[in-house]
Amino acid sequence: MKKILIVEDDNILQRAIATALTDAGYEIIEAVDGSEGIKKAQSESPDLILLDLLMPKKDGWEVLETIKKDDKTKGIPVLVLTVYEGEDSISKCMELGAKGYFLKSKYSLDEIVDKVKESL
Numbered sequence: 001m002k003k004i005l006i007v008e009d010d011n012i013l014q015r016a017i018a019t020a021l022t023d024a025g026y027e028i029i030e031a032v033d034g035s036e037g038i039k040k041a042q043s044e045s046p047d048l049i050l051l052d053l054l055m056p057k058k059d060g061w062e063v064l065e066t067i068k069k070d071d072k073t074k075g076i077p078v079l080v081l082t083v084y085e086g087e088d089s090i091s092k093c094m095e096l097g098a099k100g101y102f103l104k105s106k107y108s109l110d111e112i113v114d115k116v117k118e119s120l
Contacts, residue, residue, distance in 0.1 A: 002120055005029045005046035007037030007063060008081075009055045013104070017050065017081075020109040021116065034058025038066050041073045048120055050112075051098075053082040053089065061092060068097035077119050081112065 004026045008014040011032070018028045029044050031037035035057040041049060049067070053060030060080060067073045077099040082089075090101045099119055107115070 001025065001027045002047040003027045003029060003044060004116060005031065005037065005040055005044060005049045007031045007034065007040075007049060007055070007060070008052045009033055010052070016109060017112060020113050024113045024117070026116070034060065034063040037063050041067050041076065042070065045072070046076060048116060049076055049078045050081050050116070051078050053080060053084045053093075061096065064093060064096045064098060079115060079119055081107075 004021050006014055006017055006028060009032050014030055018030060022028055029040055029046055031040045033056045051060045051063060064078055067076065067078065079100045079102065080093045080098045081102050081104055083104050085103060093101050100115060102115060
């Protein structure tokens with residue numbers, strides 16, 4: 001069973017995504033801030049990370065940069081799922097190594113599950 005780490009500070013959205021991915025057959029690991037996300041990426045070795053950008057402690061850009069610089073975690077695909085629009089943000093995430101960048105408002109839970117399947 002593939003493990004997905006969801007790094008998201010919005011508890012309601014995190015639960016909704018976790019439920020959809022669990023129903024699709026994935027094991028879910030959750031983190032509510034950037035610092036916890038980095039620790040769980042290193043300790044749990046997930047198969048994929050869904051990452052929000054605007055979070056407490058460490059933002060998603062810092063999480064992505066840290067994950068991609070660490071030999072243990074750099075190979076994990078990261079999908080950025082955020083409300084933050086902007087070409088600069090998209091470019092920065094892709095330069096840091098994100099596999100995809102998706103706006104929360106434009107994707108349903110089913111579409112998020114499909115993007116996870118495509119990325120694995």
